[in-house]
Amino acid sequence: MGHRIISFITGKMFGDLKSAAGVKALNEFLAEHSYIEGYVPSQADTAVYEALAGAPKADTPHALRWYNHVKSFGAGMKQFAKASKDAASYTTGGAAAPASNDDDDDVDLFGSDDEEESEEKKRITEERLKAYAEKKSKKPALIAKTS
Secondary structure (H helix, E strand, O other), rough: OOHHHHHHHHOOOOOOOOOOOHHHHHHHOOOOOOOOOOOEEEEHHHHHHHHOOOOOOOHHHHHHHHHHHHHHHHHHHHOEOOOOOHHHHHHHOOOOOOOOOOOOHHOOOOOOOOOHHHHHHHHHHHHHHHHHHHHHHHHOOOOOOOO
16 A cells, blocks of 8 residues: 555656556556546546556456546547646656555554454444343333324
């Protein structure tokens, strides 16, 4: 995760988009983002789209989804909003961040531990269900009334 943040800040976001590593870096970024910048297409999307050698392969589904979406705009791509930084900075300079599965495991931003959390959650849920069942069992059944 740290490599992606650093490369994003320094402007060396995806590296060579004609290489498998560049497309993989793009795919990882697009797993959590709809567009290269912000929430609407921009010239950054156009620059990255044009830097690709063609449609990404099926093993990079997020990049493929984004590619097909941007492609659907056709000539309208040239009218996208201006990018906040030079669009070429997304496609030139620097190599893509090395894809290593253990990077994300080292940093836990929210401090959660799934095993402990799930055990604690189960215990609390069971206690609440038990208390609810006891409370409901003490409540008298509703007797039909006439007015």
